[in-house]
Amino acid sequence: MLTIDRLDAAYSVLPVLKGVSIEVAAGQFVAIVGPNGAGKTTLFKTISGIVIPSAGRLVFDGQDLMSVPPSARAHLGIAHVPEGRQVFPSLTVMENLEMGAYTAAGRRAWRSNLDMILTLMPVLAERRHQPAGTLSGGQQQMLAIGRGLASAPKLLMLDEPSMGLAPAMADFIFERLIDIRRQTNLTILLVEQRVAEALETADYGYVLETGRVVLEGTNATLRADDRVRQAYLGM
């Protein structure tokens, strides 16, 4: 579904991604893990068109993404749940979800998607008329995920959904991701620093370090790998 092929990206002259190749098949749950500054968020921004790569190919559903302007990529079926949540603070919870459903696919499936989102995260239903800026961090994260789901995407990209959350809330978010996956069979690309949970929930994983893929494999292979065990799982 998504092919990232030898991708390079840089901020002015500082290289951030160096020949990154990642493959996400339809229906797969892929996790990208790695330390701070590895280029995970930049990779997502490149897929969404906010950062323009200096070399390499990006193909989504058979279409070359380079020829698709950033605001048109959501309409192809890519939902980006960004790092730091980035909800629309002055819009209400419902209006945020409606903006998620800005795509034609999202509008068609609005009723059923809204039901699913509010059932998964009932707190959003309670706060539906409240400005999103007044929600707690965890609630904002749920709203950001709900907003992504509302677009009825083919690919859901989640950038560190546990960032800045209390451990219990982070666990709750991970459980919801597993629920979403079970209910929708959606293709998911997840970036996480909580490596253990990420590798547990995903089918396939990549380890990104200083802009390069240093390791990849199925979740069982990665969790058995000595380097991963030592560096990320503390074993």
Add this chain to the structure above:
Amino acid sequence: MTAPQIIENILQALVAGVLVGSLYGLMCVGLALIFGVMRVINFAHGDFMMLGMYAAYYIFTALGIHVLFGNGFGPYVAAVLAGPLLFVVGYGIHRALISQVTGTRTLGLDGEGHYAQLVLTLGIALILQNGALIAFGSMPVSIRTPLSISAWELGPFWGDFVSVFINKSRGIAALISGVVIAGIALVITHSRLGKALRASADNPVAATYMGIDVDRAHRVAFGLGVAITAVAGGLLATTYPFHPFVGLEYVIVMYAGVVLGGMGSIMGAFWGGMTIGLVQQMSTLVLPTQLQNTAIFVMFLLIVFLRPQGFFGRVVERT
């Protein structure tokens, strides 16, 4: 002065304040879309209003609106028609020039591109003013309607005393202004377009992730803002004469109104403009006319001092 006379004067000033305030409110709503909601500095806004006044004038006189709708209602039809015309002008100027310094181009720039916006729109203001001087001449003109010299009388309320006169021309202008504002408020709060505009202003990057074309949202907001202020100008032109530099007299009122009402609030901008109109007219009761504008700014400073976020200011922080 007797008591009834004093009451009559106060009531009359109040009515005059509401009537002129509703037009100030309408202009402020136009600027609020551009400056308050989209956070773009537009120093040429007064001059777009001036263009709106001339547009209404020429639509009325040259396009035969005065034959079609008569001298009574023609000017109002012309003022409303100036809206769509100036929408096209605003949209076009944004596409050609202002888009260079707004929207996704200014993401992550120091001061959200405000410095470049300031210089660019100041330049546009100078070009519009001097262009209008060449095209229309420096003679003040006005759109004449017989309604501006007739009035509705309310009262008398106290025996034979205390009656209030509402100038028909200003009364109709205030009504049209109310309808336009209600329409715009509905569009901004309830329509898909309005929500997309607010989302783009809140967080342009996240709006792009939703599939919203943020640069187009900016263009539409700019065109709408210019169009609304142009309608206000056209309505104002039925009672006040105007000239190519008239924009300067109003642009300050508009910015003051938007800040008074609270950045980002459309209804706030309307009440901000209304407050300015009221203070301006009420001040004539106790102050010489020359001090009208001083009264406005004393009140402005007081409100900014006591309530810096404005009447309807957002308490929610932008991320």
